[in-house]
Amino acid sequence: MKPVRWGVLGNAKFARDHMAPAIHMAENAELAALGTSNPGSAKGWDFCPGLKQMSYEDLLADPSIDAIYIPLPNHMHVEWTLKVLAAGKHVLTEKPISMTAEEIDILIAERDRTGLLAAEAYMIVHHPQWQRARDLVQGGAIGKLLHVDAFFSYNNADELQNIRNRPETGGGGIRDIGVYTYGSARFVTGGEARDLSCRMIRENGVDVWAQVDAMIEGPLGRATYIAMTSMRMQNRQEVTFHGDKGLLKVAHGPFNANLFAEARIELHRDQTVTSERWPAANHYKLQVENFGKSIRTGATYPCPLEFTRGTQEMIDRAFETAREISW
Structure with a gap:
C-alpha cells in the first residue's frame, strides 16, 4: 500500500x-x-x-x-x-x-x-483499551448499565497566556477535554445524552470547572451520567461504567494512554477484579494508520464527522444550560 x-x-x-x-x-x-x-x-x-x-x-x-x-x-x-x-x-x-x-x-x-x-x-477510539471497554459494556459484562461518571482535570492556572486560558482562541476546559469525558461515554455505550444541564465556574472568560448531569439513552437503555472537567485541579483521568452486576473502570490515564500511567481497564464483579493492560499501544500512531487505511482502501474510518457532531452537540448544550457558580 x-x-x-x-x-x-x-x-x-x-x-x-x-x-x-x-x-x-x-x-x-x-x-x-x-x-x-x-x-x-x-x-x-x-x-x-x-x-x-x-x-x-x-x-x-x-x-x-x-x-x-x-x-x-x-x-x-x-x-x-x-x-x-x-x-x-x-x-x-x-x-x-x-x-x-x-x-x-x-x-x-x-x-x-x-x-x-x-x-x-479524536484518538481514543483507536486505542484497544477503549475498544475493549465498549465490547465489555455492550456485551453485558457489567449487567444492565445504570450509571456513567467521567473525570478529566489538570491545572494550568500559572499559564494564563496558554490558548486554553484565552477566550479569543476558543479556550476553556470543556472544549479542550470535554470532548473526552463526553465522547468516551457515547463511544462505549452507543447512546446519546438527554436532559443535559451544566454548572460552571469561569475565570477571565473561559470555563475552568464544569460539571454536566444528564441521562445517557441508547441501545443499552437509560443510565445516569455525570462528567466533570477542570483546568484548575490536580491531574485526574477516570471513567467508570456502573451496572447492576459489576463495574468497569477505565483509569490510569485513559485519555493520555501510557503518558501518565499504563493503559488499563479493570472489571469489578462481586469480590473479583480482572485487569487488562496495553503497555505498547500508541493511539496517535493507530489513528494515523487508520486514517491512511481509509484513504488507500476505502475502509470505514472509526471516528467520522457524524460521531464528532454528536459530541459537539453535548458541548453546545453544556454552554447553553450553564449555571455559573463560584468556588
Whole structure:
C-alpha cells in the first residue's frame, strides 16, 4: 500500500511531541512537510530528517502532499479544514474540530462534495483499551448499565497566556477535554445524552470547572451520567461504567494512554477484579494508520464527522444550560 504523504500545518508543541512522531512512526505514512508562519525557523523536528519547511499556502499547494494534520488554535480549525479540502487534500484536524455543531454540518457537506476524508483527531477510539471497554459494556459484562461518571482535570492556572486560558482562541476546559469525558461515554455505550444541564465556574472568560448531569439513552437503555472537567485541579483521568452486576473502570490515564500511567481497564464483579493492560499501544500512531487505511482502501474510518457532531452537540448544550457558580 502506497504510504500517505503528510504535512503538518502549524508548529504546535503538541504536534512536535505527539502527532508528528506518530506520523513518522506509522507504517503507511510519511511525514514530508511542515507549514509554518516562518519557514526554516522551526526547531525540535530533528526526529524527521529531510522534513521540508514551507508556508501554510505552499503546503496546501504542494502536489506531493496527500493529507494534512492541523494543530492550530481552536478558533482556526474550521477555516483551515475547509481550505485544505478546497486544496484537494485529506485533513485530520485537532479537537475540537469546530466551535459549534452547525459548523460541522458545513464540514460534512464539503467532505461529501470533495470525496475527501476529513475527521477530528479524536484518538481514543483507536486505542484497544477503549475498544475493549465498549465490547465489555455492550456485551453485558457489567449487567444492565445504570450509571456513567467521567473525570478529566489538570491545572494550568500559572499559564494564563496558554490558548486554553484565552477566550479569543476558543479556550476553556470543556472544549479542550470535554470532548473526552463526553465522547468516551457515547463511544462505549452507543447512546446519546438527554436532559443535559451544566454548572460552571469561569475565570477571565473561559470555563475552568464544569460539571454536566444528564441521562445517557441508547441501545443499552437509560443510565445516569455525570462528567466533570477542570483546568484548575490536580491531574485526574477516570471513567467508570456502573451496572447492576459489576463495574468497569477505565483509569490510569485513559485519555493520555501510557503518558501518565499504563493503559488499563479493570472489571469489578462481586469480590473479583480482572485487569487488562496495553503497555505498547500508541493511539496517535493507530489513528494515523487508520486514517491512511481509509484513504488507500476505502475502509470505514472509526471516528467520522457524524460521531464528532454528536459530541459537539453535548458541548453546545453544556454552554447553553450553564449555571455559573463560584468556588
